[in-house]
Amino acid sequence: MDQNQNYYTKIAGDLQISAAQVAAAALLLAEGATVPFISRYRKELTGSLDEVQVAAIRDQLAGLAELDKRRQAIIESLAARELLSAELQAGLQSAADLATLEDLYLPYRLKRKTRAMMAMEKGLEPLARAVFAGRDQGVEVAAFLDSEKGVASVDEALAGARDIIAEWISEDAPMRARLRRIFAEKAIIHSLVVKKNEEAGAKFRDYFDWQEDARKAPGHRVLAMFRGEAEKVLRLSIRPDEERSLAILHQHFLPQGKFREQVALAVVDSYKRLLAPSLENELRASLKERADREAIQVFGENLRQLLLAPALGQKQVLALDPGFRTGAKLVCLDSQGKLIDFATIYPTHGGSQQQAAAKKVKELCGLHQIQAIAIGNGTASRETEEFVRGLDLNDNILITLVNESGASIYSASEVARREFPDHDITVRGAVSIGRRLQDPLAELVKLDPKSIGVGQYQHDVNQAELKKGLEDVVVSCVNSVGVEVNSASPELLAYVSGLGPVLGANIVAYRDEHGVFAGRKELMKVPRLGAKAFEQCAGFLRIHGAKNPLDDSAVHPERYGTVTKMAEDLGCTVRELIGSREMRDKIDLKKYVAESLGLPTLQDIVAELAKPGRDPRQEFTVFAFAREVNGIDDLIVEMRLPGIVTNVTRFGAFVDIGVHQDGLVHISQLADRYVKDPAEVVRVGQQVMARVLEVDKQRKRIALSLRDCGVKIAP
Numbered sequence: 001m002d003q004n005q006n007y008y009t010k011i012a013g014d015l016q017i018s019a020a021q022v023a024a025a026a027l028l029l030a031e032g033a034t035v036p037f038i039s040r041y042r043k044e045l046t047g048s049l050d051e052v053q054v055a056a057i058r059d060q061l062a063g064l065a066e067l068d069k070r071r072q073a074i075i076e077s078l079a080a081r082e083l084l085s086a087e088l089q090a091g092l093q094s095a096a097d098l099a100t101l102e103d104l105y106l107p108y109r110l111k112r113k114t115r116a117m118m119a120m121e122k123g124l125e126p127l128a129r130a131v132f133a134g135r136d137q138g139v140e141v142a143a144f145l146d147s148e149k150g151v152a153s154v155d156e157a158l159a160g161a162r163d164i165i166a167e168w169i170s171e172d173a174p175m176r177a178r179l180r181r182i183f184a185e186k187a188i189i190h191s192l193v194v195k196k197n198e199e200a201g202a203k204f205r206d207y208f209d210w211q212e213d214a215r216k217a218p219g220h221r222v223l224a225m226f227r228g229e230a231e232k233v234l235r236l237s238i239r240p241d242e243e244r245s246l247a248i249l250h251q252h253f254l255p256q257g258k259f260r261e262q263v264a265l266a267v268v269d270s271y272k273r274l275l276a277p278s279l280e281n282e283l284r285a286s287l288k289e290r291a292d293r294e295a296i297q298v299f300g301e302n303l304r305q306l307l308l309a310p311a312l313g314q315k316q317v318l319a320l321d322p323g324f325r326t327g328a329k330l331v332c333l334d335s336q337g338k339l340i341d342f343a344t345i346y347p348t349h350g351g352s353q354q355q356a357a358a359k360k361v362k363e364l365c366g367l368h369q370i371q372a373i374a375i376g377n378g379t380a381s382r383e384t385e386e387f388v389r390g391l392d393l394n395d396n397i398l399i400t401l402v403n404e405s406g407a408s409i410y411s412a413s414e415v416a417r418r419e420f421p422d423h424d425i426t427v428r429g430a431v432s433i434g435r436r437l438q439d440p441l442a443e444l445v446k447l448d449p450k451s452i453g454v455g456q457y458q459h460d461v462n463q464a465e466l467k468k469g470l471e472d473v474v475v476s477c478v479n480s481v482g483v484e485v486n487s488a489s490p491e492l493l494a495y496v497s498g499l500g501p502v503l504g505a506n507i508v509a510y511r512d513e514h515g516v517f518a519g520r521k522e523l524m525k526v527p528r529l530g531a532k533a534f535e536q537c538a539g540f541l542r543i544h545g546a547k548n549p550l551d552d553s554a555v556h557p558e559r560y561g562t563v564t565k566m567a568e569d570l571g572c573t574v575r576e577l578i579g580s581r582e583m584r585d586k587i588d589l590k591k592y593v594a595e596s597l598g599l600p601t602l603q604d605i606v607a608e609l610a611k612p613g614r615d616p617r618q619e620f621t622v623f624a625f626a627r628e629v630n631g632i633d634d635l636i637v638e639m640r641l642p643g644i645v646t647n648v649t650r651f652g653a654f655v656d657i658g659v660h661q662d663g664l665v666h667i668s669q670l671a672d673r674y675v676k677d678p679a680e681v682v683r684v685g686q687q688v689m690a691r692v693l694e695v696d697k698q699r700k701r702i703a704l705s706l707r708d709c710g711v712k713i714a715p
Helices: 002-015 019-030 035-041 051-080 086-094 098-108 115-121 125-133 154-170 173-186 202-207 219-230 242-253 260-307 351-367 381-389 407-411 414-419 425-438 440-444 463-481 501-514 520-525 531-540 557-570 574-579 581-585 599-610
Strands: 188-193 209-213 234-239 317-321 328-333 339-345 372-376 398-402 640-649 652-656 663-666 687-696 701-705
Touching: 002 019, 002 051, 019 035, 019 051, 035 051, 035 463, 035 531, 051 086, 051 098, 086 098, 098 173, 115 125, 115 154, 125 154, 125 260, 154 260, 173 242, 173 260, 188 202, 188 219, 202 209, 202 219, 219 234, 219 260, 234 260, 242 260, 260 440, 260 463, 260 640, 317 351, 317 425, 328 351, 328 425, 339 351, 339 425, 351 381, 372 381, 372 425, 381 398, 398 425, 407 414, 407 425, 414 425, 425 440, 440 463, 501 520, 520 531, 531 557, 557 574, 557 599, 574 581, 581 599, 663 687
Parallel strands: 317 372, 372 398, 663 701
Antiparallel strands: 188 209, 188 234, 317 328, 328 339, 640 652, 640 687, 652 663, 687 701
16 A cells, blocks of 8 residues: 555656545546546546546556566565565665666576676686775785686786676666666767668668757657668667766776776776667667657547547438549448448549449439538549539539548458448448548547558557557547447447447447437446446437437436436426526536535536537538649649648648648748647648648659648638
8 A cells, every 4th residue: 555655646746636636546447447437527536637647647557567567576586596685675665667676686687698607607706806896905816817717817817807897887776877867868869871771761861970969859850760770771879978978987986006997997898888788778768668659649649630520410421432544433321321322433534434424423412312422532532523523513512522541441341341241342442431521530430540641650659559549549539529329330339438349349239139229228238238337338428319318418327316406406307407508507506516526527517418419529611622733733832722731740740732742841831930849730630721832743742831821721
C-alpha cells in the first residue's frame, strides 16, 4: 500500500493533479472500468478527470508495474546467487526509474566474458585495486607476473589491471547517472552520408552533413535520420563533447602517485569503449521513444479529426469508385448503407460508352431516389466528377468527392468478405466510399487505423505503442459520438466501452435473431453481456424510437431515477421535460445532490436533456474543387484554390487541391503569424483556400501557402 501511495504521489506530480484523484482512477481501472466510462460517469469520484488524464494514469500505472516486475526479477536473481546485500536491496527498492535500477544491477549482471573478467582470471584484481586506489607503497607489478596465466611482462600486467579498472568505472552507478544527464542535455546529433550510397539515398540529402542539439531535435527529423541510418545511407553519432566528459571522469577517479597515468589511460578506455557507446545507445532509445510519442500523438490527432468528420447522415447514396481503363464501379446504397444496386460504367471513355454511363447514372438516381453522389478521390476522380456534374440531374442531389484512403484495404479484408461474400473487391470498395459519406466513423472503424494514411513515419515508430495509441483514439471517438445499437456493425460495437469484439458480435447476432432492441434493458439478454458490461456500455449506446426517451440519450440508466424525480417534482413527464426548456430551467440541481451524485454529473444530465443523443460532430458542408484545375499542369504560381487538409505533421500540412498530388504547406506558410504547432491552425478534413507558391512537375511537388488567402472556408 505504501508503494502504491508513492506511485500515486509521483503520477499526481507528473500530471499536476491530486494523489486522491489518481488513487480513485486507479481503483476504478482495477475494477475493470474503461477510460470513457470513468471520465463521463464517475466525475464525482475522480474530481472530473478527463479522458486524457485517465488514460495517462492508466499508462503510468502500467509502466510502474513493469518497473516493479523488473525490480523483482533482479532481486530474485541476486538472492539466488547470494549477492543481495541489505544495502543493495535498499537501493534497488528505492530506484524510481529503470535506468537507476539497471545501473545498480550492472556490476552483477550475468554477461559474456569481458576483458576485465579475463584479467581477473589471471589474478590481476589485487593489482587493479592497488593501481585504482593510487597505493604507491608495497605494490610491485612484477609480483603479478605469471607466464602460465599469460602475464609475461609488466606491460601486460598493467594492461590487464587497466581493463579491470575501466569496467569498474563504467559500472559506477553515480557516475553513469551524471554522464547520462550530460548526454541528455549536451549531446549533438551529427549525421554524415555514407559515400558509396549517396546517390541511392538522395531523399536524405538534407542530412548528408547535419548537426543539431539532440535535446531540441524535432521528432520527425530524428526518425528521418534513424531511417537513413537503417538504410545505410547515413552514419550517425549522438554524443556530447568528449573532452568535457573525460575531464569529469579524470577529476573524479584519478589518484595521486605513480599509478596516476595508468588510471588516466583506463579512464579514456572506459569512456570510449564502454561508457560512451552504452550511454549513446540509451540516448538513442530515449530519442526514439520521444520521437515515437510525438509521431503517435500527431497520427492520433489526425485520426481523431478524420473519424469525427461531419456525417451526411441517413441519405440514399450513389457511390462511384473511378478508374480509367477498367471504368468506374457504381453502387447504390439505401439510407442505412445497405447495397441495393451496382453496375460498371465508363464515363471517361467518350462516345457511346460515355452516353451509356450517363443514361445509367440518371436511371439509378431516379429509381433509387438518390440524394447524394459520392466519388472516390483517387485515379480519374476529377474526370468522373466533371462527367457527373455535367449530367442533367436533380439540383437537390449533392455531389462530392470522398477520401478513399484505405478503401482498397477494406475491400480485400475479412470484414468486407463477410459483409459481401458474393461481390468482388471493386464493389466492396465503392460501397465503402459511399458509406464514408453517410457516416465516416462507422465505416473507418472497420480499418486498421494505420492504413488510413494520416500519420507521420508510422512504419518507423514502435508498432505496439502506435496500435495502443490509435485504438485509444478510436475508442474515444466512438464513445463521444455514441452508437445506435440497432444499426451498428460488429466492428463499431467492438469499440464501445465495456464491449469488445465478442460482445459486439453477440449483440448483432441477437438483433438478427430477435429483431431490433426495444430498450437498453433488453441488452441484458445478450449472451455473456452481464451487469458489469452493461454498466460500462449502456450510456454510450442509443436506441432511436425507444419507449423511454432516455434510451436515446447519453444519460446513464443508473441515473434514470434522478431524471424521473426531476420530472415528477415539476409535474411533467420525462418526455415533456426533454421537450421544454422552460421546465429544465426550473430544475434546482442542488436538490438532487447525493453521496455518489454531484453537480458535475447533474449538469451533464441537464445538458443532455436539452439535446438528447446529440452528435458532437460538425454539420456536413458541401465542398468542390476548382473546376478549371484538374491536374498539375493546370497550376499557375499565385493561383488561389480551394482545398482540403489531408494530413498534418510537425513541419506543416498537406492539402488536396484536386490535382491528384497533395501540396505541402510548410509550417512557416500556415498563417500570418508564428506557428509553433501546425495543429493550432489546421486539422485533417478542414476546408481551406490555398495559394500556389511553387510547382515542380518533374518531382511532382507542390508548395502551397495559407498566408494572405483570406478566411478559411470552414472552421
